[in-house]
Structure formats: C-alpha cells, structure tokens
Amino acid sequence: MADSAQAQKLVYLVTGGCGFLGEHVVRMLLQREPRLGELRVFDLHLGPWLEELKTGPVRVTAIQGDVTQAHEVAAAVAGAHVVIHTAGLVDVFGRASPKTIHEVNVQGTRNVIEACVQTGTRFLVYTSSMEVVGPNTKGHPFYRGNEDTPYEAVHRHPYPCSKALAEWLVLEANGRKVCGGLPLVTCALRPTGIYGEGHQIMRDFYRQGLRLGGRLFRAIPASVEHGRVYVGNVAWMHVLAARELERRAARMGGQVYFCYDGSPYKSYEDFNMEFLGPCGLRLVGTRPLVPYWLLVFLAALNVLLQWLLRPLLLYAPLLNPYTLAMANTTFTVSTDKAQRHFGYEPLFSWEDSRTRTILWVQATGGSAQ
Ligand SMILES: NC(=O)C1=CN([C@@H]2O[C@H](COP(=O)(O)OP(=O)(O)OC[C@H]3O[C@@H](n4cnc5c(N)ncnc54)[C@H](O)[C@@H]3O)[C@@H](O)[C@H]2O)C=CC1
C-alpha cells in the first residue's frame, strides 16, 4: 500500500456493511476514497440497495456471511488491504441472548483479527462504542469528557461488556505480525449515540408520537445530556481513519477515538425533537411527566413481562432498567483527538445533519420501509 499509493488500487472490506452505519460507510468509501479498487460488503443480511452500486466504476462484491464463522471471515478478508469492522449485534433490549451477543461481538471480532493475521491484511478499523466507557452501572456522569478522562468503566450488561472486550482484542492485536511479517495496525472508533438516515429507534419514536396524536411525553429531565453524533460524520471518520492508518501507523496504531461532530449537547428526548418537531410532533412537559420511581418500576415490570412471555413471544420494549439508566445519565464527549491524530473534521455541519435527518424521517417515518 505504501510507495505506489497513487497508482495502486486498494481492496476494502466492510463487515456489517448493510447495517445502519455500515451502509453509510460503504457509500462514503465509494464517494471519498479515490484509491478504492474493490469494495467487499460482508453482512449476515445483504440489502437490495447493493445492486445499484454494482454498476459504478468500483467493483462492489456482496458477501453474505457470518462473522462468527471463522472460515467465512477468512475467505472475505483474504486479499483485502483494509478491514472496517462494523458488524455487531446492537441489542440493549433483551432481544438476543447474552451468549449470542458475545459470539457475534467478541468471537466475531476475534475471527476478523485472526483472518487479518492469517491472510496478511495489515489495517483494521473497529467500530467500538461510547458504551465501552459508560455510562457505568453507578450512573456517574461523564460530562464533556475525552479519551483520557478518568472514569470508572464498570459494566454488567452483555452489550457494553462485549464491546469492551472486543475493543480490547482489537487494540491488543496492534503490532502483531501478519502473514508476510509486517505488523498489523489497528484502531477503535467509539461513536456516541448515532443518528441520521436509517436510524430505526428515531423512526420508532416518530411512529409512537403519531399513534399518540402527534405528542411524546417527557420522561427524562432536560438537564441530562446525552452525546449524539451524525451517521455521515461517523462514516467519514471511519473512512479517514482507514486511509490514514498506514501513513500515521506509529501515532494511530492501538489508539481509541471518540466519534464527535458539531451536534448540540441535549437530553436524549430534546435532541430527538430537533428532527421530530419539524415532522409535526410535540414533546409535552418541560419536566418529566412521570415520577422517576414510576419509570424505574415500569422498567422492572418490563423485565418481568419479558421473562414471563418469553415462551410465547418476544416482548422487548424500549424501556428497561438499562435503557432508562442510559437515557438518565449524562454522557457527553468533548475532544479533538481524531483531529490531532489524523486530521478529522466533520464533513457535515449540524445544520446539514439535521436537515438530512428530518428529510429522511419525513420520507420514511410513516411508511413501512
Ligand atoms: N447505533 C448506535 O448508536 C451505535 C452503534 N455502534 C456500533 O456500530 C456498529 C454498527 O451498528 P449499527 O449500524 O447501529 O447496527 P446495525 O444493526 O444497523 O448494523 C449491524 C450490522 O451487522 C450485521 N451483523 C450482525 N450480526 C452479524 C454476523 N453474525 N455476521 C455478519 N454481520 C452481522 C447486521 O446484519 C447489520 O447489518 C456496531 O458494531 C455497534 O456496536 C456504536 C455506537 C453507537
């Protein structure tokens, strides 16, 4: 990848390339990576939209596969110069078992690392999460923190536990010799709550608001800040990190970076209203309408109902003790590490990000898409 960089065309692999973030990474690579020769999109479920990309100048190869299957991962990685590993099981609602979450997020990541080592792929960017840091089980606030801010990262929930372990595996693999003798260079990007086109939870809130006659009811105090970042900027950060990993290996290798942009610091609900407001919804109440103890009770009740109903159906509402704690604990990031280490600047302003998201909610929010 080094000296003949101008001439050489590169092979990229994006795992989870058909997910919410993955699709944006795929499209961003096609738009913004001039050295791209082949783009491999690996996912358990391939999206029909991939077909339209196959007519462009870059070869797009769709690979239906499972990251938990080492041989499938190795076959997809073989011959790739760079891997962007975004595939993951994002579940904080109790839909999947802890074992499945561990298999996909931890064993899947282990398989990606081993495939890089075996096949000689040297550059690996991993999509980690803010949840690797917090909020922790004690509900300590993380206020405008950066990658060096001391924080007691204590988790019990399977999702953050799996992301923390996977991130550790990726960082630990930095410097390992890959086939051919050169060192593997890895880094991990930690998005806060991602929003933008394709964000299912945003659409769920929109639909719920429509069902409630155009209203949502405030549950969390406006003073609790929750970090959010636009999906286009998260994708751009991945593309840039992947591009710069070789040139700046000594600086970036083994590092973690929070994903950030100019999105405002707000509570989870107030932030959502930036998009849902212009789509006709109203957030009722300047203070929470339901006392916190009642939310705690309802969240616990949901856990019980989930357990009781499990033999009959999957009951997995948004509210549970974990999501309540997430929404109710301040966790915001203020950093410039990615700018200092690899020249990251957000590609989309807050105004652009907001407009794009509103247009998407308006276009698809009410439909079955
Ligand atoms: N959505 C968010 O707010 C945040 C997400 N992240 C991380 O970003 C990454 C992408 O998340 P999203 O796009 O939101 O989720 P998503 O669920 O939309 O995308 C994940 C993709 O991975 C694929 N996948 C799942 N299991 C797989 C397997 N066994 N083999 C192959 N592919 C598999 C899914 O089919 C899906 O296309 C995940 O690693 C997640 O942990 C990190 C921070 C915030």
Ligand SMILES: CC(C)CCC[C@@H](C)[C@H]1CC[C@H]2[C@@H]3[C@H](O)CC4=CC(=O)CC[C@]4(C)[C@H]3CC[C@]12C
């Ligand atoms: C009124 C209710 C209490 C509001 C519930 C909101 C929750 C569903 C969401 C609040 C915070 C979200 C999480 C957060 O943005 C961080 C995340 C990082 C990830 O890596 C994956 C997604 C998520 C866990 C995200 C999920 C939804 C919330 C819990």
